[in-house]
Amino acid sequence: MAGLERVNRQLFPLRDISAVAELFRDEIEKSPDPDLSLLSIVVGAVENSLTCNRSPVLREVQGEGEDAAGGDFEIEFHIVDALYSKFRSTILGSVDLSCYGDSKFATRELVKKVSDVIWNSLSRSYYKDRAHLQSIYSYLTGNKLDCFGVALAVVAGCQVLGFNDVHLALSEDHAWVVFGENGAETSEVTWHGKGNEDKRGQPIGTGVGSLSWLYVNGQPVVCDRYMEVASLVSSVNPSFNMTTDIKEVADIQQQLMWLLYDQGHLEKYPMALGNLGDLEEINPTPGRPSCQELFSQAVDASRKYYSNKHVYPYTYQGGYFFRHKMYKEALESWANAADVLREYNYSRDDEELYKELMEIANELIPHIMKAVGSGIDAHSILKDPECFAHLLRLYDGICQWEEGSVTPVLHIGWAKPLVNTIAKFDASVRAQLVIDLQDEQEEEASSMKEERVSVKSGSEESSSGERKSEEQTNDRGDSLNNNNYSKTPDADST
Numbered sequence: 001m002a003g004l005e006r007v008n009r010q011l012f013p014l015r016d017i018s019a020v021a022e023l024f025r026d027e028i029e030k031s032p033d034p035d036l037s038l039l040s041i042v043v044g045a046v047e048n049s050l051t052c053n054r055s056p057v058l059r060e061v062q063g064e065g066e067d068a069a070g071g072d073f074e075i076e077f078h079i080v081d082a083l084y085s086k087f088r089s090t091i092l093g094s095v096d097l098s099c100y101g102d103s104k105f106a107t108r109e110l111v112k113k114v115s116d117v118i119w120n121s122l123s124r125s126y127y128k129d130r131a132h133l134q135s136i137y138s139y140l141t142g143n144k145l146d147c148f149g150v151a152l153a154v155v156a157g158c159q160v161l162g163f164n165d166v167h168l169a170l171s172e173d174h175a176w177v178v179f180g181e182n183g184a185e186t187s188e189v190t191w192h193g194k195g196n197e198d199k200r201g202q203p204i205g206t207g208v209g210s211l212s213w214l215y216v217n218g219q220p221v222v223c224d225r226y227m228e229v230a231s232l233v234s235s236v237n238p239s240f241n242m243t244t245d246i247k248e249v250a251d252i253q254q255q256l257m258w259l260l261y262d263q264g265h266l267e268k269y270p271m272a273l274g275n276l277g278d279l280e281e282i283n284p285t286p287g288r289p290s291c292q293e294l295f296s297q298a299v300d301a302s303r304k305y306y307s308n309k310h311v312y313p314y315t316y317q318g319g320y321f322f323r324h325k326m327y328k329e330a331l332e333s334w335a336n337a338a339d340v341l342r343e344y345n346y347s348r349d350d351e352e353l354y355k356e357l358m359e360i361a362n363e364l365i366p367h368i369m370k371a372v373g374s375g376i377d378a379h380s381i382l383k384d385p386e387c388f389a390h391l392l393r394l395y396d397g398i399c400q401w402e403e404g405s406v407t408p409v410l411h412i413g414w415a416k417p418l419v420n421t422i423a424k425f426d427a428s429v430r431a432q433l434v435i436d437l438q439d440e441q442e443e444e445a446s447s448m449k450e451e452r453v454s455v456k457s458g459s460e461e462s463s464s465g466e467r468k469s470e471e472q473t474n475d476r477g478d479s480l481n482n483n484n485y486s487k488t489p490d491a492d493s494t
């Protein structure tokens with residue numbers, strides 16, 4: 001029975017958060033196969049009605065970061081019904097299943113065909129990294145989708161066709177699908193970044209390219225249906241403009257995230273836990289885990305399920321500590337993020353991560369140095385050898401990220417803040433730095449270089465790890481990337 005026949009029509013017209021939450025709860029708790037297109041249409045309709053159809057002229061401009069009064073929404077059943085039928089007939093009408101064999105599993109050709117149907121029905125040119133382009137509602141009413149939205153629509157399209165083996169695979173900046181027996185096959189279904197030729201229809205490479213951060217070294221979040229619902233809820237975007245969120249949209253997103261959390265569907269999804277942490281930091285729910293606990297759970301999930309190959313859980317956590325002036329903890333989180341980086345070679349596909357690290361190293365840390373210099377220094381950072389060790393571990397991780405890559409990461413723009421930062425630490429702290437290098441002939445013997453850097457401090461010492469082998473290299477283009485899964489609409493960019 002398709003999703004719409006299952007839906008409780010008494011809930012319509014949807015006018016408040018509890019009605020939307022009830023519809024999602026019914027779909028998640030009562031159906032063995034939650035209907036992705038139904039849920040994406042509903043939550044996309046709510047988001048659009050509260051963020052896009054507003055008459056800004058009637059609203060005084062909100063202060064920086066304040067929530068705007070979103071007003072009410074009213075989602076009629078017949079609208080959802082019409083859109084739901086439109087999506088199903090678009091897919092069923094464009095794919096002749098007799099061309100794809102009689103296997104109950106999807107084939108690469110079938111997946112590519114569904115991707116083509118979505119791809120070829122998108123508007124010719126629109127700003128790809130604008131906000132509110134992630135839902136099937138956006139696809140059906142505006143023929144616009146961002147890169148994540150295309151991947152979600154392909155999975156929803158395969159669900160309409162009855163191929164429940166096709167599932168979403170997510171890295172920290174890209175999305176693709178797995179399919180076939182045991183989900184053993186992979187395929188690109190959307191684009192990534194700007195100026196890059198799309199690779200739709202191709203399997204995810206197993207070559208050196210797949211060792212880049214973009215493919216998280218073979219450790220993507222492979223979703224089941226419920227985690228796909230979590231990804232569409234996590235992609236809800238409460239932004240009204242660069243400085244204002246619509247509170248109702250954030251509230252709905254937060255409630256749906258807790259519903260999924262309680263059912264265990266965020267357990268293996270670090271970024272969704274991080275997003276929930278961000279929502280809780282802004283608007284804590286009484287009786288729920290704190291945002292700090294959620295950021296910690298995201299880190300634990302990456303360590304437990306993804307061999308600690310994800311960077312963002314540490315940048316979510318470090319950002320939280322920074323905002324709360326917990327500077328020592330922030331430095332430790334960022335150093336932990338850099339430890340993840342060591343495994344990767346920097347490639348042109350890693351622009352988003354590069355921007356994150358630039359901001360940490362060249363804006364946030366200099367801000368900390370100014371703050372502690374003027375006395376706001378609960379931990380007396382500049383006298384603490386463990387903080388110095390975290391800072392060195394951060395930079396060493398970035399250097400190792402660069403090592404073995406065709407294109408450099410660091411440049412003078414990095415070096416100036418680094419020199420200033422190191423100089424701020426007490427001479428007595430810096431004097432405790434002990435660097436013991438493995439001797440030369442041993443180094444010749446193994447192509448792997450190994451250095452140990454430690455800062456002897458009272459309780460602990462921190463050290464950097466193995467270096468990658470020299471032969472790992474990448475090509476590097478000049479294309480820029482953008483994180484289409486963006487929380488705030490970027491400026492004009494095609």
Ligand SMILES: CC1(C)CN=C(N2CCN(c3ncnc4sc(CC(F)F)cc34)CC2)S1
Pocket residue numbers: 147148170171172173174175231234235271272275312315316319356485487
């Ligand atoms: C610590 C940060 C800088 C803050 N927000 C971050 N985000 C990273 C990306 N976000 C995400 N949150 C949930 N799921 C996904 S799947 C995905 C890749 C895309 F291509 F599909 C991205 C992403 C949410 C926002 S990382």
